[in-house]
Amino acid sequence: MTDDDQLYQVAVRYYEAGQTQEQIAHAMHLTRWKVGRMLAEAREVGIVRIEVLHPRSRVRTLERSLRERFGLREAIVVAAGDGDGPEQVRDRVAAAGADHLMELRPAPGLIGVSWGRTLDRLAGGLTPGWATGVNVVQINGALSRSRHPTSAHSMASLMAHHGGGTATLLAAPAILQQQSTRAVLESDRAVSDVLALAARADLFLFSPGGMGSDSVLVDSGQIDAGDLARLARAGAVGDVLGRFIDAEGRIVDPDLDGRTLGLSLDVLRSATTSIALVSGAAKHAVCGAVVSSGLCDVLITDDQNAKHLLEGS
Numbered sequence: 001m002t003d004d005d006q007l008y009q010v011a012v013r014y015y016e017a018g019q020t021q022e023q024i025a026h027a028m029h030l031t032r033w034k035v036g037r038m039l040a041e042a043r044e045v046g047i048v049r050i051e052v053l054h055p056r057s058r059v060r061t062l063e064r065s066l067r068e069r070f071g072l073r074e075a076i077v078v079a080a081g082d083g084d085g086p087e088q089v090r091d092r093v094a095a096a097g098a099d100h101l102m103e104l105r106p107a108p109g110l111i112g113v114s115w116g117r118t119l120d121r122l123a124g125g126l127t128p129g130w131a132t133g134v135n136v137v138q139i140n141g142a143l144s145r146s147r148h149p150t151s152a153h154s155m156a157s158l159m160a161h162h163g164g165g166t167a168t169l170l171a172a173p174a175i176l177q178q179q180s181t182r183a184v185l186e187s188d189r190a191v192s193d194v195l196a197l198a199a200r201a202d203l204f205l206f207s208p209g210g211m212g213s214d215s216v217l218v219d220s221g222q223i224d225a226g227d228l229a230r231l232a233r234a235g236a237v238g239d240v241l242g243r244f245i246d247a248e249g250r251i252v253d254p255d256l257d258g259r260t261l262g263l264s265l266d267v268l269r270s271a272t273t274s275i276a277l278v279s280g281a282a283k284h285a286v287c288g289a290v291v292s293s294g295l296c297d298v299l300i301t302d303d304q305n306a307k308h309l310l311e312g313s
Contacts, residue, residue: 004047006038007038007042008042009028010024010028010035010038010042011039011047011048014035014039021035021036057078058076058078059077062310063075063077065306066299066306069309069310070299072296074297074298074299075298075299075300076096076097076100076298077301077306078092078095078302078303079092079302080302080303086279086281086282089280089304090118091121093302094118094120094121094124094277094279095121096300097125097205098122098125099125100300101122101126101131101205102126102131107131108134109133109202110134110135110202111134111201111203111205112137112201112203112204112205113137113138113155113156114140114207115138115142115155115216116216117207117216118207118277118279122277123156123162124158126162127162129162129163129164130163131162131163131165132163132164132165133163133164134159134160134164134165135160135166135167135197136159136166137167137194138156139170139195139201139204139241139262140170140241140242140261140262140263141170141242141260141261141262142172153167153169157169170261170262172191173222174220174241174242174260174261175217175242175259175260176259177259178259179255179258181259195262198263202273203273203275204268204271204273204274206268206277206296207276207277208276208290209238209239209240209286210283210286211228211236211285213228217239217242223256227256231244231253235247236252236253237285238283238286238289239286240268240286241262242262243260243262243264244257245265245286245289246289247289247292249290249293249295250293251265265295268295269294271297273297274296274298275296275298276296276299276300276301277300278302281304281308283305284309287301287305287308287309288309
C-alpha cells in the first residue's frame with residue numbers, strides 16, 4: 001500500500017465510515033497521533049476537501065447567468081452540498097423561497113398558490129408577521145381522490161395565518177373524470193369566484209411536478225402510474241398546475257387538460273410576477289420547459305438545475 005493509499009484509507013474511515021481516530025489506529029496498527037497527522041496531510045494534498053455551506057448560501061454567478069440568458073427578472077440559486085439528497089435540496093430551495101417572500105417590499109396583498117411538497121416546506125419556513133393582511137388563494141384544484149389527503153389547504157392556511165390574513169380555498173380536485181364535470185364546477189359560484197379572485201393575484205407561486213413515481217398527482221389519486229407513463233410517451237416532461245407540458249411548454253394532452261380545474265398557463269405567462277420553485281435532478285427537464293416557455297419570471301432553484309439549464313441552452 002502506497003502512502004497515498006494509506007492516507008485515503010484513513011480519510012475514508014474517518015470522514016465516511018465515522019470511525020474515531022482511536023478506532024482507526026487500532027484497526028490499521030497505527031498510533032492515534034499518527035492518524036491525526038495523516039488526516040491533516042490528507043487535507044493538505046487534496047485527498048480530503050472540506051466544503052462549508054451555509055444552508056441559505058447562494059451562487060451569485062449562476063444567478064446572473066440565468067437572468068441574462070433567459071431574461072428572468074430574478075433568479076435565486078442555492079448551493080447544494082456534496083452529500084445532500086433530494087429532500088435536503090428541496091429544503092434549501094423551499095427555505096430560499098420563504099426568504100424571498102419575506103423580503104418582498106411592499107409585501108404582496110394577494111398571492112395565488114399551487115400546492116405540493118416544496119410549497120409545504122416554504123409555508124413552514126415563513127415566520128409569523130412576514131406580511132400583514134395577505135390573502136392567499138389557491139389557483140388549481142387540490143382535493144385528493146385517494147385515501148391520502150393532500151396538505152394543500154393547510155399549506156395555504158398556514159401562509160395566510162403567518163401573514164395575518166386569510167386563505168381562499170378551492171374545494172375541488174385538480175383533475176376530473178369528465179370535461180362536463182369541470183364545466184359544471186367552474187360555473188358554480190363556489191368555484192368561479194375563487195378562480196376569478198386567483199386571476200387577480202399580485203404574484204403566483206408554484207412548483208412544477210416531474211414525471212417520477214413520487215408525483216403528488218399520482219399520490220393524491222388525480223392520475224395513476226399508467227397515465228403518467230402514457231403522458232411521458234407523448235412527450236410530457238412534467239406538470240404545471242396539474243397541466244402536463246412538453247419541453248416547449250405546450251400542453252401534451254388536450255383531453256386531460258380539458259378535465260383539469262384551475263387557472264390556465266397563459267395566466268402565469270401574462271402575470272406581473274410568477275415564481276417557480278424547482279429542485280432536484282428529476283426536474284431538470286420540466287425546469288427547462290418552465291423557463292424557456294415564459295411560465296415564470298422568477299426562478300428559485302438549486303445549483304445543479306441552474307447548471308443544467310445553462311449547459312442545455
